[in-house]
């Protein structure tokens with residue numbers, strides 16, 4: 001067939017969403033598309049979005065699994081508000097995403113999954129493709145299932161097995177539309193199914209068939225090109241937040257000279273940290289899948305007592321279960337990192353969706369006066385930096401640290417500028433001197449108030465610690481009222497003095513202006529994009545995005561005073577705003593969203609513009 | 617082991633006694649247990665800096681404060697989990713857990729069974745007084761049905777745990793029972809306990825003078841104990857009684873008490889105790905023996921050797937290290953598909 005003359009358009013950025021049944025392989029499809037784009041030098045951000053049920057009824061809206069990626073020839077900080085192209089493998093996938101795609105977007109559907117019963121499963125009482133709604137999009141109806149079967153007609157596979165390749169057909173089509181080569185994808189498939197040559201062959205054949213189909217049939221009016229982005233020079237790789245957290249943990253282990261101990265219990269979306277770390281035992285990492293959340297942290301504290309760099313990982317409900325043990329770690333002042341990958345709550349809530357609603361729990365969710373440092377990562381890549389930093393603070397300040405990420409960071413991925421290990425600081429472990437006859441377990445450094453760590457096996461330092469209030473210096477049990485008050489204040493002061501050991505809060509933009517946008521944690525990409533776009537329009541707007549939450553950087557109070565208005569944006573109902581209001585006497589406005597979804601750039605800009613034009 | 621110690625300096629009970637005043641009620645069984653542990657440690661001869669005592673919450677759990685070793689008084693019921701973390705992190709340390717019936721079998725039941733199942737190499741003492749002491753007298757999960765306590769003025773209704781059955785049923789490699797009224801037995805048992813490589817649980821029949829006085833009297837009192845206790849010794853026939861003429865035989869799938877010399881029963885008919893038997897069935901049957909039908913078995917029910925969890929975790933790490941060679945963090949950071957810009 002003669003090659004059609006199709007126009008190629010140059011795009012600055014584009015957002016593509018792959019959606020289908022949770023058994024359709026959409027996560028893999030999206031990941032392969034992203035990896036291929038990263039390798040040609042685009043900047044990008046991804047957003048996997050999957051159902052809570054492992055296999056919700058096939059074809060229903062509840063069972064839709066999606067993967068969104070924004071790729072750009074410019075810097076990209078979010079997976080994009082609305083998709084420019086949607087691949088919908090069935091009516092449910094269309095239904096779930098129709099409100100999240102741009103007018104004029106390309107919509108590719110699998111015509112073969114559009115029978116009466118498919119529509120019914122998606123709770124459609126009519127065919128949406130036959131309505132006016134669809135006219136605002138560039139609809140491409142491709143017989144993906146039947147063409148996949150046709151491609152594999154000579155393969156000795158049953159239909160079910162053949163149908164498992166149809167995601168490759170869709171991927172091949174999108175590779176053509178966006179001018180991507182797919183060497184990496186081929187390599188991946190060959191590796192993944194190395195033991196099943198027939199599966200490799202089938203997948204590759206279907207991938208090529210999809211590509212040629214899109215190329216040959218005049219379905220798409222144009223193809224698109226997204227040039228490489230000009231980003232900071234260096235060596236990059238694609239990384240998700242959970243993976244970079246694990247690398248940060250390992251880096252802290254190497255730089256402190258201590259082995260890692262991870263005591264944990266499986267929970268979405270934190271389990272991948274356990275899965276990933278378990279692979280790296282050559283670093284001396286011991287991973288224990290405990291009998292429950294409480295045992296996870298208790299084992300970690302036991303290991304900290306035993307001299308390891310101890311971690312426990314969890315998500316919201318698990319953090320609640322760990323509360324009592326965390327109180328003990330604060331009381332005995334042992335180093336420990338509690339990683340909380342936040343998800344929608346309370347209770348089981350929205351276990352696969354993102355939220356920032358554990359902030360107050362991390363800060364205050366314990367019995368007694370129990371101050372605990374809290375830090376948060378803000379991009380998938382910097383999960384590395386803050387996992388490392390959590391380890392550093394825990395060891396150098398002899399305290400448990402709560403390190404927060406969220407489902408969006410954990411599963412989302414971005415190109416990551418790989419750090420040079422030599423530039424990472426050494427971690428100064430606060431060990432006691434063996435044989436020190438004057439060792440007192442609760443004697444403190446005058447400046448930092450940090451006590452020294454004596455580990456079973458160290459000679460001449462045998463001592464007892466525990467949950468009962470302890471006498472200053474000796475650590476002996478003490479019920480003295482004055483001593484208890486003193487110790488509570490010392491523990492609080494010790495944590496407060498960590499402020500001397502963290503960097504100042506930065507402002508993105510001018511240091512004064514009409515509006516300061518304040519955020520923390522995983523919303524960085526969205527806030528940065530919205531603020532930068534408004535800055536380009538000449539608006540006097542800046543961003544202060546926090547990673548250090550307790551203690552706050554020392555200059556925090558100063559940065560607020562030079563702005564006429566301040567708005568705190570969070571994926572909760574105002575927890576950081578409440579926290580800031582407690583300490584600083586400003587009228588902090590709020591912008592909150594609690595839908596299990598990240599902020600959209602559009603809604604942020606709308607809110608900021610309304611504040612700038614006099615709204616509250 | 618003892619000769620080695622002699623060469624250094626003979627350790628005594630005092631070497632394991634901390635400077636803290638002991639604060640149990642006068643007459644409490646805990647004192648005798650503390651002394652027996654300290655005496656046993658002196659005999660074992662391990663350096664105090666290489667020993668750690670971990671406890672949960674309860675009267676017994678104050679124990680670590682009185683020991684001149686490393687110690688960690690943790691939270692209610694979780695001591696086995698803390699001990700697991702410590703032992704895995706630091707396998708050179710001898711780790712002892714001190715706990716009670718409420719701590720181990722109620723709030724900490726989950727951690728207890730899992731530490732037994734994993735065969736974590738910790739020495740685990742359960743002070744069983746069948747009551748909550750520290751919270752001032754509520755019935756516990758080992759209290760017999762009908763126990764009148766602060767929280768059950770009309771008698772407790774829930775059925776009790778049998779610590780021996782629970783432990784053996786949880787894949788135990790070592791289980792023993794001893795009474796706080798037998799200091800010599802305790803000391804000897806604790807020495808054997810320390811030498812067992814693997815998880816080792818001891819139920820100590822402990823007397824709470826304040827809230828449940830004499831609860832074990834029917835087993836431990838001088839006048840009745842010979843008839844009411846079966847002293848288990850590996851390789852020896854299960855003979856008991858004041859006259860030393862009663863014994864246990866296996867009849868069908870059950871035990872039966874017989875008298876040697878009656879009905880043609882000879883000593884050679886009596887079942888020989890085999891603590892090292894892999895199959896736990898007989899050990900479990902021993903755990904079901906109770907008064908008045910049977911004497912109560914004391915001593916080591918079961919002692920089999922298997923690899924320990926802490927050893928296995930560290931071995932797996934070591935094996936991977938050997939297989940993969942010296943780890944290189946920079947290489948790991950650069951793993952997978954990378955690309956260079958600029």
Ligand code: SF4
Pocket residue numbers: 639640641643644645646675745749750823824825826827
């Ligand atoms: S209450 Fe009972 S168990 Fe507790 S110390 Fe007093 S006598 Fe001992």
